[in-house]
Amino acid sequence: MSAIETWGEMVRVEHEQSDRMRGVRPTDTWTQFASQFKADPHRTDDAVVEELRSRMMHGETLLDVGAGGGRLALPLALTCGTVTAVEPSPSMCAVLRETAQEYGIANVSIVEAGWLEASVEPADVVLCSHVVYVIEDIGAFVRKMDRHARRMVLAIVFRSSPLSYVYGLWEQVHGETRHALPALPQFLPVLEELGISAEVTELAEQPRREFDSFEQARETIARQLYVSPGTEAMGRLERVLERALQDEGGVWSVEGAQRPRPCIVAWETGGR
Ligand SMILES: C[S@@+](CC[C@H](N)C(=O)[O-])C[C@H]1O[C@@H](n2cnc3c(N)ncnc32)[C@H](O)[C@@H]1O
Incomplete structure (x- = not known):
């Protein structure tokens, strides 16, 4: 199996297991979690925001794929040109819209759609933070990001998928091994297969x-x-x-x- 096929299979199998356990997949899986993705755009203690800022040139435009509640899109909007936030979840879009309004940030436009369906103009920089784990058609997803970035793509990916801290509990509660979502170790071979030569920078560990x-x-x-x-x-x-x-x-x-x-x-x- 190619790296792209392996990735797609891992996502498919994980989603199938999730759907079997929860019964019906809700139309918006983020409703109960969206408020956790709200953050003060003026915070000065976020090393990830500072790292991203340091990689953007003055006035550059940004396309944030899977922007969530604007945890990164909104602080970056304070220092870059326009920001286009592509986000399919209505509850995440609501948090993003409310936070932008609350802080008077007017240079962010929201496209409420999945990335593969979204119709948007290219930007100087494409950002995609903690989204890829659940994307089955990773080849098309990455290729579209690549085509929409005039200068650079920045993907933020964990070494292991975000919910891996409960995989052991899953097994004890449901009596079966939790199928893991793919993460960084599977992402790099995908890029290689697409002919993309990427540079990886480790950021500081996050709190448990x-x-x-x-x-x-x-x-x-x-x-x-x-x-x-x-x-x-x-x-x-x-x-x-x-x-x-x-x-x-x-x-x-x-x-x-x-x-x-x-x-x-x-x-x-x-x-x-
Ligand atoms: C863990 S959140 C990360 C949000 C934000 N990027 C951050 O780092 O705070 C993942 C986000 O990816 C979005 N997402 C899932 N599938 C997507 C797709 N096909 N296209 C664009 N975004 C997607 C979800 O709706 C969710 O808001």
Whole structure:
């Protein structure tokens, strides 16, 4: 199997398992999580924003593919030319729109569509942060980003998929191995297969996923494992969490969870 086929198969199998566990796939999978993607565009302590800023030239335009609630698009809009945010989730678009309005940021336009369906003009820089893990047709997705970048593509990808910290819990609750989504180790061979020569920069490890209480951890992790309140699976999850969660002075986390390590995968397009 080629790297592109392997990637597509990993996403397909993971989605199939998710759909089997949750019953019906909701039209907007981000409704319960979108508010977590709101961030102050004027924050000065975000190393990822500063790293991205340092790679953009004054006045350049930006296309943010899968912009979410504007965690990166909005701070970058303060220092670059226009920003086009392509985002298919209505709940994420609502957070993005509200935050832009709240901070009076007017140079961001939102295209509410998936990347492969979106009709947009090219920009100097194309950014795509923590999106690729769920994209089945990764070849077409990356090629379109490449075609729409006049100067450079910046993809931010974790070394392992964002929810890998609950994969072990999945197995204990559902009695089957969780199929992993692809991440950086599978992304680089995909680029190679597409003839793209990219440079990888490791960013600082991010904090572990932490919770304010046992109940908050249980609710969040239940949603991530597709476990509903009042079910047998919830009983199993509670028993598993009693062993798996650690409480360090009121800060709760999953024991042994790795700190996620994001990387910037960058390539110049030179208007290819
Ligand atoms: C984990 S969030 C990341 C949001 C933002 N880039 C960030 O780093 O904060 C992933 C986002 O990718 C979006 N997404 C999923 N499939 C997409 C697609 N086919 N085209 C564009 N965006 C997509 C989701 O709706 C979601 O907002």
